[in-house]
Amino acid sequence: MAAHHHHHEPQGADLAKAAQATLEKSGEQWTAMREQIFKALASFDKPASAYDIAEAVSKAEGRRVAANSVYRILDLFVASNLARRVESANAYVANAHPDCLHDCIFLVCDSCGQTVHIDDDHITKGVRSAAAATGFSPVRPVIEVRGTCAECDTPN
Template sequence: MGKHDHHEHHGESLADAARDNLEKSGEKWTDTRAAIFDALAGFSRPASAYDIAELVSTARGKRVAPNSVYRILDLFVTNNLAMRVESANAYLANSHPGCAHDCIFLVCDTCGEATHIDDDPLSQQVRTVAKSEGFNSIRPVIEVRGICQKCS
């Protein structure tokens, strides 16, 4: 595996890449899904389904239920459009949709920001250990809690 280059998307480019990736998997890019992705991508820190539901409800002038948002976020995670920060029950947009990386996050206990890092050798090592213990369908999720540079 090792390190590789990939294009980080932002703004309109990110939404286009997310739509293309979702449609390639046979799913539709609906107005609701687009609104939820745009809201998620607008957060600089991990966002909860409630944060997103509130933002989309306000923007649309009609209530969007958090349960609907959860279902769409799960679809996004399954299709590599979003990543879930397990310990915070919150989500981040994947800035390179379609690139399947394991979730390795540095999570700040002060400001709540989560930085996603790609370290394929580390992920591979975790997978190898898990396989040696008899695990299958391995999806490492590694979260390192601490204080970020801005907060320390």
């Protein structure tokens, strides 16, 4: 039986507050630019690239924001558990429960790009154990399952 976690997943301003609390707990500052980038990231319904986020923040701020600046902040967000990186897409999603650490399992739809993050400690502990058995020390396991989501798989 899989060990699934069920979380209260804050939305909107509550998610931004949870992200801020998590970042500040790690000793980092929650700046206006970090807030804008997090809010832009959280507004996407699919994984967003740094360029997507830079464009959204640029429109909201009325000034150009460079993707390089966004990448630096996204790296901080991933390291602080505020965001997850979908490796195969070089894109990011806001972590819906930033105060809880889990390894990533992403279900990525090849048709529409929708990406769902699931927590299953049974699977991720197995991956960590298999890696450790070979003498490998995993730092941040990411599992991506490519396929078709239920919406795209349903005939019209």
